[in-house]
Amino acid sequence: MSDQAFSLWVYLSQTPLLWLVVTLGAYVTADRISQVFGRHPLCNPVLMSVAAVALVLWTTGTSYPVYFEGAKFVHFLLGPATVALAIPLYENRRVVLRALVPMVAALIVGSVTAIVSAVAVAQVFDMPRSILISLAPKSVTAPVGMAITETLGGDPALTAILVMLTGVIGSIMVTPLMNALRMKDWRARGFAVGLASHGIGTARAFQVHSLAGTFAGIAMGLNALVTALLLPLVLAWLIG
């Protein structure tokens, strides 16, 4: 590399601009590929984008903190997007209020199942305590899951990855699984994927059906709330 090209790279790689463009570019490309394949569950935009960005970081020898300096502007929008979930919720308020009883039941049963089943399988593999703690909130939206892990003495960065993988796994699984179970209730389908797979599951639900997306969004919000309250108790009972 010539001196000029090198100093240009040094400049670009340290500004937010380059990593913002890389993040958006990876997403736009991945979203287009997903569209071309008719939103096939295996063509998950998040998974493809993360692989592409990780490859760029690896080939250019860029560290994650440097990348995040730029990408944090996108990351910040998670908060406002969570707030904006109120809009489809308000639009569908009549359907939602009608489903209040099944929602509360599914919420409590599902939330405890998500924690207990993950930790139980991991215990079979004899994992250290800090990994078990980081795994437990894997069905909760990333910012909340990371906060829970931090309070309990786990590894928040590991939680972020496990949360992402859970989202991708759930959004790949949900449509074929629900079809196989002959579930035709869009509210129940959406609620299940939002509870099990937070925002990535909600994004998938919105691609399939707007009512499913609405219930997924509600489940994501409520599960964040319930898991934050229940997880310390359940974990104390599971791993002491």
Place this chain on the structure above:
Amino acid sequence: MIISLTIILFCQLVGEVIARGLGWPVPGPVLGMLALLTILGLRDRLKEKVPGLGRTLDSTGKGLLAHLSLLFIPASVGVVQRLDVLAAHGAGLVAALVVSTFVTLVVTVVTFVAVSRLSGSSMAAADEAGVGEKP
């Protein structure tokens, strides 16, 4: 649009202030969502008196939600920092995630449908009321 964004960010701010100020274990944006719900309810009450109030709120919010997947990329790329943990415990972690996600999806959807039938709030009842269903 700028007004709508301000309203949404204001709701998040209110949520964060309440959650952190009172030391609640609830995420700020979730409380912000409740704040925005209140504002949307008020908007419909005041629609006749103040026409055009919060008109663009719906389109701005839906614009944010349309690309929800994008917002998860920066945190998820953090995977590059934990490749060692994944190498050591990858198989067990993937097994735990796949089994747990499967079981959670099935248990949740079955509970929802079963209780919905028992309590008489089935999808058919919602359809008859002619609400929900957006293209």
